[in-house]
Amino acid sequence: MTDESTMTPRKATLRCAFCLKLNRVDLDRAADRPVCGDCARPFLLDRPVKISGEDLDRVVRETTVPVLVDFYADWCGPCKIMAPVLDELAADHVGELLVAKLDTDAYPQVSASLGIRGIPTLILYRGGVEAARETGAVPRSALDQMLVAP
Numbered sequence: 421m422t423d424e425s426t427m428t429p430r431k432a433t434l435r436c437a438f439c440l441k442l443n444r445v446d447l448d449r450a451a452d453r454p455v456c457g458d459c460a461r462p463f464l465l466d467r468p469v470k471i472s473g474e475d476l477d478r479v480v481r482e483t484t485v486p487v488l489v490d491f492y493a494d495w496c497g498p499c500k501i502m503a504p505v506l507d508e509l510a511a512d513h514v515g516e517l518l519v520a521k522l523d524t525d526a527y528p529q530v531s532a533s534l535g536i537r538g539i540p541t542l543i544l545y546r547g548g549v550e551a552a553r554e555t556g557a558v559p560r561s562a563l564d565q566m567l568v569a570p
């Protein structure tokens with residue numbers, strides 16, 4: 421047994437943006453630009469990935485690193501303020517954190533089931549369970565705080 425085998429492999433379940441196939445993405449090799457097993461096009465993990473309402477549950481349950489989901493809408497001003505902050509966060513934590521975006525206009529039933537009243541709402545999931553939540557535009561320091569919270 422090596423030390424490595426005792427560690428949980430870092431994996432994410434993500435849908436390919438091109439062919440829409442669900443993939444198990446090896447985040448330990450995130451820096452090597454993982455590609456879709458079906459169409460061989462890349463997963464871009466240094467920026468937030470768009471996910472659908474149908475995929476949310478599966479993505480947060482099957483991804484072994486924390487998942488920060490930005491529940492946003494295109495018309496929302498504070499969401500636009502958050503976008504570059506989330507881009508930066510994703511780029512700083514490639515392979516350690518999955519940053520995802522979910523369009524609340526496209527999936528209103530998801531917002532309702534999660535009790536989301538304002539956007540942006542940022543929910544951090546660990547092991548498929550909500551661990552922290554922030555509503556409204558927040559500074560990068562607030563996101564960093566969410567990541568270290570137990």
Ligand SMILES: [Zn+2]
Nearest residue numbers: 436439456459
């Ligand atoms: Zn593909």
